[in-house]
Amino acid sequence: MAESIIHRLNADAEGFDAELDALLAWEAVSDAAVANAVESIVEAVKTRGDDAVLDYTRQFDGSTASSLSELELPTARLQQALDAIDSELKAALEHAAERIRQYHAHQKQESWSYAEADGTVLGQQIRPLDRAGLYVPGGKAAYPSSVLMNAIPAKVAGVPELIMVSPTPGGKLNEVVLAAAAIAGVDRFFAIGGAQAVAALAYGTETIPRVDKIVGPGNIYVATAKRQVFGQVGLDMIAGPSEILVVCDGKTDPDWIAMDLFSQAEHDEDAQSILISPDPAFLDAVEQSLERLLPTLERAAIAGVSLRERGALVQVADMDAAVELVNRIAPEHLELSVESPQALLPNIRHAGAIFMGRYTPEALGDYCAGPNHVLPTSGTSRFSSPLGVYDFQKRSSLIQCSAExxxxxxxxxxxxxxxxxxxxxxxxxxxxxxx
The missing domain is CATH 1.20.5 (Single alpha-helices involved in coiled-coils or other helix-helix interfaces)
Incomplete structure (x- = not known):
C-alpha cells in the first residue's frame, strides 16, 4: 500500500489529542555544539570587534575583504540595483512597499496626556528607537519581501537609522534584495551574516554601530545568537517553521486549497500545513488534488516531506468544533475559506494573521496585502502579535504633580x-x- 501523502485525522476519534500534539510538536533546540560555537563567536566579536567579524566572514563566506569597511555597500549601490532590475519586478516591489507602508501607518502610536482636577498631569510619551538592525538571509534563502516587511515598519515608526546585514557567500550579491533595501529606505548595508553579524549589531564594533533591536529571520546559528544577545538588545521573535491552518466548509475548489497548503509546505521540510473541514468527501477531494498537483511543483521534494511529516487533513463534527481546534493550535496563518468568515471571527482568539473568504490566499499576505508577514509561530500567537510599527516605538510614562x-x-x-x-x-x- 502506497504511503499517504498527508496525515488523515478525525477530531472525534480515540487518541486524536495525542496524535495532534505529536504532529504540532516542534522545538528549535540548538545542540551543545551549535550553542558553544555561537558563544565563542559572540565573545570574539565583543572583545575583538571588526577583526573578529572580518575573520569569521572570511572563514564562512569566503570573503577576500581586507577591512570591514569594504563590506559596506553605499546607498548608491542599492539604488543601482533598483534601477537595473526587471521593470515588472520593480513595479511589484514598489506596489507591495506602498501597501505595506499604508497599512503600517495606521499602527503608529502618538503621545498623549491628561490633567486631573488638582493640576496633576499624567501621560505617555512615544518615541522611536534610535537605531534598528535588520538581518536578511543570503544565498538560496534570500527573500526581498522580508526586507520590505521588516524595514518599512521601522521607518514608519520614525527610526532614524536602520542597519541591514546580509551574508554574501562567495561575494555574490542578491540584486533584488538590494533593490528592496533601496525601496524600504535602509540607511546602511553590510555584506556580513551569521552569528558574527548578530553579535556586531548587538555590541557594536569600530565600523558597525550598536543597535537597539534586531529583527529578521536566519538559520539555527543566527537564531541561537539572537537568543544569546537578548537583553543586550531587543528582538522581534525566535520564529519556528512556517505554518498554515485552513478551515473550509467544503465549498471551495479543492485545487485552490491544495495549493494553499503547498504554499507553506514548499518553504522547508519542517513547515506545517493543516486543513480542517466537517466534510469528509471534501477532505478526500483535497487529498486527491495534493497527490495530482505535487509533481507539478518546482519544490516538490521539500513540499512532499513537509506534508508527509507534519501535514494533516482533519475531520471535525461542525464549524464550532473547527473554531475550537483553531484556538487550540493557535496558527501563524489562518485561512477561513468559508461562506461567511465574519461570522466565525468573533470566536477566533489565537492566530497570527487571519485570511477571510475564498478569494484570500495566504500568499497575498506574504507579499503585498499590507499587514506584516512576520508572525508568531509554534502556538505563540496565544501571547504574541505580528511585527509592526509598535515594535520600533517605545513608551515613557509622564508624571507631573502640582503643589495641590x-x-x-x-x-x-x-x-x-x-x-x-x-x-x-x-x-x-x-x-x-x-x-
Whole structure:
C-alpha cells in the first residue's frame, strides 16, 4: 500500500489529542555544539570587534575583504540595483512597499496626556528607537519581501537609522534584495551574516554601530545568537517553521486549497500545513488534488516531506468544533475559506494573521496585502502579535504633580510606610506635610 501523502485525522476519534500534539510538536533546540560555537563567536566579536567579524566572514563566506569597511555597500549601490532590475519586478516591489507602508501607518502610536482636577498631569510619551538592525538571509534563502516587511515598519515608526546585514557567500550579491533595501529606505548595508553579524549589531564594533533591536529571520546559528544577545538588545521573535491552518466548509475548489497548503509546505521540510473541514468527501477531494498537483511543483521534494511529516487533513463534527481546534493550535496563518468568515471571527482568539473568504490566499499576505508577514509561530500567537510599527516605538510614562496634589502625596506616604520604606514616605511628606 502506497504511503499517504498527508496525515488523515478525525477530531472525534480515540487518541486524536495525542496524535495532534505529536504532529504540532516542534522545538528549535540548538545542540551543545551549535550553542558553544555561537558563544565563542559572540565573545570574539565583543572583545575583538571588526577583526573578529572580518575573520569569521572570511572563514564562512569566503570573503577576500581586507577591512570591514569594504563590506559596506553605499546607498548608491542599492539604488543601482533598483534601477537595473526587471521593470515588472520593480513595479511589484514598489506596489507591495506602498501597501505595506499604508497599512503600517495606521499602527503608529502618538503621545498623549491628561490633567486631573488638582493640576496633576499624567501621560505617555512615544518615541522611536534610535537605531534598528535588520538581518536578511543570503544565498538560496534570500527573500526581498522580508526586507520590505521588516524595514518599512521601522521607518514608519520614525527610526532614524536602520542597519541591514546580509551574508554574501562567495561575494555574490542578491540584486533584488538590494533593490528592496533601496525601496524600504535602509540607511546602511553590510555584506556580513551569521552569528558574527548578530553579535556586531548587538555590541557594536569600530565600523558597525550598536543597535537597539534586531529583527529578521536566519538559520539555527543566527537564531541561537539572537537568543544569546537578548537583553543586550531587543528582538522581534525566535520564529519556528512556517505554518498554515485552513478551515473550509467544503465549498471551495479543492485545487485552490491544495495549493494553499503547498504554499507553506514548499518553504522547508519542517513547515506545517493543516486543513480542517466537517466534510469528509471534501477532505478526500483535497487529498486527491495534493497527490495530482505535487509533481507539478518546482519544490516538490521539500513540499512532499513537509506534508508527509507534519501535514494533516482533519475531520471535525461542525464549524464550532473547527473554531475550537483553531484556538487550540493557535496558527501563524489562518485561512477561513468559508461562506461567511465574519461570522466565525468573533470566536477566533489565537492566530497570527487571519485570511477571510475564498478569494484570500495566504500568499497575498506574504507579499503585498499590507499587514506584516512576520508572525508568531509554534502556538505563540496565544501571547504574541505580528511585527509592526509598535515594535520600533517605545513608551515613557509622564508624571507631573502640582503643589495641590496632597491627596496623592498622602496615599504614597501611607503605602510607603506600610512597606517600611520611610525615605519614600518622607520624600512625599516633605512636599505635602501631614495635617
Amino acid at each position: 496634589a496632597s491627596a496623592l502625596g498622602h496615599t504614597a506616604s501611607v503605602l510607603a510606610r506600610s512597606e517600611s520604606l520611610t525615605a519614600h514616605a518622607r520624600s512625599a511628606e516633605l512636599r505635602w506635610p501631614r495635617k
